[in-house]
Amino acid sequence: MPPDEILAEFVNRFGGRSFVDIRKGLFDKQLALLQDESRRKLACCSRRAGKTHVAGRLLVDRAHRNPGQKCMYLAITKGHARRLCWPVLHELNVRFGLGIAFNETTLTASFPNGSVVWLSGADNIREVEKYRGEKFCAVIVDEAASFGEEIGYLVNDVLYMALADLDGELILMGTPSASCSGLFFEEFTSDRSSWSKHHWTVVDNPEFPRWSGKPNWRELAARFVDDTRMMHGWDHNNATYQREMLGRWVRDTNSLVYPFNDSLNLYGQRPHASQWTTIIGVDLGFDDATAFEVVAFSGEHPALYEVDHYRRSGMNVTEIANKARELCDRWSPISVQMDTGGLGKTIAEEIRQRHAIPVEAAEKTKKNDYIELLGDDLRTGRVKVLKGSPLAEEMRILQWSDDKRVKEHPAFSNHSCDAFLYAWRCATHYTHTAQEPITVDEWVEREDARQYEQEQAREGFLY
Ligand SMILES: Nc1ncnc2c1ncn2[C@@H]1O[C@H](COP(=O)(O)OP(=O)(O)OP(=O)(O)O)[C@@H](O)[C@H]1O
Ligand SMILES: [Mg+2]
Known part of the structure; x- marks a missing residue:
């Protein structure tokens, strides 16, 4: 047979x-x-x-x-x-x-x-x-x-x-x-x-x-x-x-949404600063992933840092709220920027009322203009991403659907990128102004003046 x-x-x-x-x-x-x-x-x-x-x-x-x-x-x-x-x-x-x-x-x-x-x-x-x-x-x-x-x-x-x-x-x-x-x-x-x-x-x-x-x-x-x-x-x-149309492999960085560069945009250890401000960005999905991105910035450094992240599919409202609560407890953000389109509005409201989390509707207008601006921050090393994070993975390969750079390609995941973009839009790391380099003599002079002011303050002269 x-x-x-x-x-x-x-x-x-x-x-x-x-x-x-x-x-x-x-x-x-x-x-x-x-x-x-x-x-x-x-x-x-x-x-x-x-x-x-x-x-x-x-x-x-x-x-x-x-x-x-x-x-x-x-x-x-x-x-x-x-x-x-x-x-x-x-x-x-x-x-x-x-x-x-x-x-x-x-x-x-x-x-x-x-x-x-x-x-x-x-x-x-x-x-x-x-x-x-x-x-x-x-x-x-x-x-x-x-x-x-x-x-x-x-x-x-x-x-x-x-x-x-x-x-x-x-x-x-x-x-x-x-x-x-x-x-x-x-x-x-x-x-x-x-x-x-x-x-x-x-x-x-x-x-x-x-x-x-x-x-x-x-x-x-x-x-x-x-x-x-x-x-x-x-x-x-x-x-x-x-x-x-021809199914051929052609490398083309111009088609990539983000100019992500491992050597410039990945970091191992965050520099020291006396104070960091944090913001959480959330992109909601059910079948698709819900992504959380926590960013930190400080007036003492020019870059914005991804400090925490989470991404998972199939999260329900309670799980999303619990994750937001956990990240808020860990990072004390000044704001949680959440995508409130579609069902997001109800979820955001629920989290705000039941969990007293400062959820705000993420700014979503002119997305492509902001993608370009975030691109500038990546190119100049003013955005630093954790090694091995899903954000790094997405940014490396996310591509436009065509040369007009209007729509992101639907076959690629962009949830961590979007969550990061929401948080980044709200951050003010760009207000950092670089200090002009100074000579040793100038530094000694400034340091003397600073110490003198401190002593005066301690002795009550300034009150
Ligand atoms: N053997 C087949 N019999 C009937 N229809 C077919 C057959 N093969 C492909 N098609 C039809 O051709 C079209 C393209 O097929 P399909 O969606 O599988 O392509 P694809 O390569 O996965 O496309 P994409 O790159 O957009 O994911 C669809 O309308 C599909 O129904
Ligand atoms: Mg297909």
Whole structure:
């Protein structure tokens, strides 16, 4: 009996449903990925190439083939995972009559054969840690270029073990990023990589709704790419065009939202000052992360320092309030700047009344102008960030969605950046004026005068 028939028989007997060929309707590049038996695979593609769609198909296929096992789809946050892959699973469920039971809270799709596809986010180390101890037969990381350096830890430390028992598959997929950093970039561009590599673009996707089913789809696809290029005023060498439409890695610091520079903007130890003023910035999310950033500044130093941070998805109002209380107790801020858009208004009110925390509505107008100003502070070293903080991670890779520098790219996390921006906007570290250098004689003269004034004060002359 050929392997496919044995499999069909197996699924029929133990899966409780009639066998469906989930590969039906996939195009050649997608099929090649789905049928690739390597344990480590990379799919580096343009936008709209059909990555997330094939991710959904692959998860269903593996769920069918591995009764009672778990597969996982990971995006940078649970919110991203829900927006990207959940609709694909729903669509496949209807189209192929898969009999999936969807749990909207846990984002788990349970199949009649007992296998489960779990959607989740990996937006901070704490989130990542929860996958320790799990056993997966397949894990897909979508938008893998948006993960930054953290993806190395996720893949090598956490997922490696989670896939070890079942010799499971790991697939990283995405569109190249402007920062050209992280494991996805390194493995895809390395000649010595042992990962199996796949590459295709939107012009390989005959199922793109705009031209799906049309006999001249190739021509329409090529025209679409060219029209998009011209509409944006890109020439053929334009970095955004190369990345987004051709799926090529082109480093381009101009596309990055923040000019973050490790040597200038990271710090180990804060300098001494007689007094520091602190402000907390909060960016609220539920499926997406809620981020807290605590900044400190002093009239004695020109820079503003990130001194504490916290970022986690799925926090409820009480957890947010407790975290705010804890950070307020630790840092005694003059203000808590919170994003009060949408549900934020109610949350801010609740925290103000129940916990007596000085929450204020964060200033959000002219965001892009302030991003440019914060950029100046980064360029001149007037912003210092803690090594290893999520803020540093986000600032290194967050990119604009196009050359006009108007919208931040939705595939990247910006919650810590936004929380920091709220706090930074409220800070007055820029009022620090640098002291002119003085000679030793001038210093002795000033010091004499200061001591004389002190003595006079002590003896009561000045009262
Ligand atoms: N095999 C397929 N059958 C039907 N539709 C498909 C197929 N592959 C892709 N599509 C459609 O093509 C479009 C792009 O697919 P998808 O969203 O998977 O691309 P993507 O590469 O993940 O895009 P992005 O870079 O924006 O995340 C969608 O409308 C999707 O439904
Ligand atoms: Mg996608």
